[in-house]
Amino acid sequence: MFAKIKQVVQYYRKWKFVYATKNLLYYLLTREKKKSYGKRNCEKVIYIIRSIKEDSCLYTGAQHNLLANYFYVLSHIKYAEDHGWISVVDQKNYPVYNLQQDLFQGSDNPWEYFWIQPAGISLEEAYQSKHVVLSKRSWYGQWDLGYQTKNYYDKKTVALFHELMNHVPVNEETSKYIQKVKERIFPNSGKIMGVVYRYGGHSVSCYYQGEGHPIQPAMDEFLELITKYFNEWNMDFIFLTSDEQTFVDQAQNIFGDQILVLPRIRMTEGMKYDQSHTNPMREEGQVNQTALEYIAEMELLAQCDSILGSITSGFRYAYLKNNFHYEHFKIIEHGFFNDTRRK
Numbered sequence: 225m226f227a228k229i230k231q232v233v234q235y236y237r238k239w240k241f242v243y244a245t246k247n248l249l250y251y252l253l254t255r256e257k258k259k260s261y262g263k264r265n266c267e268k269v270i271y272i273i274r275s276i277k278e279d280s281c282l283y284t285g286a287q288h289n290l291l292a293n294y295f296y297v298l299s300h301i302k303y304a305e306d307h308g309w310i311s312v313v314d315q316k317n318y319p320v321y322n323l324q325q326d327l328f329q330g331s332d333n334p335w336e337y338f339w340i341q342p343a344g345i346s347l348e349e350a351y352q353s354k355h356v357v358l359s360k361r362s363w364y365g366q367w368d369l370g371y372q373t374k375n376y377y378d379k380k381t382v383a384l385f386h387e388l389m390n391h392v393p394v395n396e397e398t399s400k401y402i403q404k405v406k407e408r409i410f411p412n413s414g415k416i417m418g419v420v421y422r423y424g425g426h427s428v429s430c431y432y433q434g435e436g437h438p439i440q441p442a443m444d445e446f447l448e449l450i451t452k453y454f455n456e457w458n459m460d461f462i463f464l465t466s467d468e469q470t471f472v473d474q475a476q477n478i479f480g481d482q483i484l485v486l487p488r489i490r491m492t493e494g495m496k497y498d499q500s501h502t503n504p505m506r507e508e509g510q511v512n513q514t515a516l517e518y519i520a521e522m523e524l525l526a527q528c529d530s531i532l533g534s535i536t537s538g539f540r541y542a543y544l545k546n547n548f549h550y551e552h553f554k555i556i557e558h559g560f561f562n563d564t565r566r567k
Contacts, residue, residue, distance in 0.1 A: 243284045243565040250282035254361035262352035270345065270353040271309035273300040274318040274361050284565060286434055290515045291522070291537035293320050297335065298388045299367035300359050301342055309357060311342040312350040318361070321511075328512045329397040337512060338398045338519055342391050369544075371438050371535050373555050379548060386547040398519060405520045406527075409484050414460030415551075416484065418525040418542065419450055420533030423468035423491055431496040436563035438534045441556055443471050443493075447478060449556065450532065454479075457530050457552045465521040465538065467491055467505065488517045534558065 236244045254277055276296065278287055288296065297313055304311040313335040315323065320334050328337045333347060350356065369375050369385060376382065394402065410416070425434035428442065441449065454462060462483050466472050469490040476483045489504045497503040505514040522538045525531065526545035530552035533539045543553070 238567065239565055240567055246282045246284050250280060251362060253282065256360045257358040259356040259358055260354050261356055263354055264349060265353040269309040269355045269357060270350050271304040271311050271357045271359060272350055273297055273311055273313045273359045275315050275320050277361050289537060290322065290518060291541050295537060295540065296363055298385065299364040301391060302367045302388055303364045310345060312345050312347065313341060314347055316347060322515055324512060329395070336395065338394055338515065339392045340395050369540060371560065373535065373557055376543060376555060382544060382547060385544045389544055394519065394523065398516065401516060402520045402523045405486060406524055409486060410524065411461060415529040416461045416463050417454055417457060417459040418463045418528030418531045419465065420525065420536060420539045421446060421464065421466040421468065421471050422536040422538065423466065423471070423493065426534065426536060429493055433561045435561055435565065437561050439558040439561060440534055441558055443474060447474060450475065453532050453554055459530060463524065463528055465525055468493055486517055486521055489514060
């Protein structure tokens with residue numbers, strides 16, 4: 225009991241009172257629960273991974289994008305493995321931003337739009353099982369790689385996450401799409417430098433910034449860095465991944481045919497997207513096509529010969545998939561946006 229009280233006191237020392245109180249109430253209301261739904265899997269414990277409840281008035285964290293949700297799931301898979309439980313990801317009954325009414329790639333569960341279930345157990349079977357644990361609806365912080373650069377130079381840590389990712393590869397439909405994209409835009413020979421330019425939530429010129437997120441270098445500075453490392457590393461091509469079209473256009477003007485890029489809908493610098501002018505990448509009917517193209521970019525980024533970028537969920541995905549097989553890599557560090565929730 226004393227240890228828990230001490231933990232709460234330390235929490236209030238770290239976070240402002242309102243945020244700390246909301247977080248504690250959120251944790252109590254969305255904590256782990258034990259259930260029994262039927263007679264299946266009597267000798268197993270099924271661990272249903274529930275999504276963060278972002279629409280809760282008590283939730284004070286960031287809005288999760290596709291790969292932030294992915295790494296959230298990985299933290300729970302690791303927790304379940306440590307307990308000897310079997311994970312099942314439920315993003316249907318505990319929805320995420322890209323849940324749609326119609327099937328996508330044959331599934332009504334957003335996790336299964338792109339990835340397989342960790343143990344091949346369906347939601348239907350999970351909710352017929354005798355011993356079920358419903359996960360808490362928050363991260364396991366000890367299994368969050370986060371934005372601290374030192375974590376990305378630790379081979380043991382990177383290998384652990386790489387292995388977790390191997391437990392949930394992309395599904396067959398997504399794999400086929402990635403291969404088609406690779407055949408269409410990657411050359412048959414030559415060394416490729418992968419570049420991650422993340423505009424949304426990471427750029428000072430974006431209409432919003434993520435609190436506590438790494439700051440993305442300005443476009444001109446980033447283009448200079450691309451030129452610098454492209455020459456130093458003796459690369460032949462640049463595979464440019466970005467959610468912003470102006471940067472792609474500028475890079476193509478500079479590097480011409482040496483730029484490899486997946487044509488897709490992107491944001492535009494200087495544009496503010498709101499209810500009157502929606503983000504084209506998240507419009508109805510487009511959001512999961514955008515997600516599919518984003519995954520393809522990051523999967524191919526993992527296959528490049530080198531990588532350059534600041535830490536984002538996408539950079540993390542590619543970097544961990546690669547597992548220190550890049551010939552060269554450079555993590556750009558420009559500090560972090562202020563987190564107003566902290567003291």
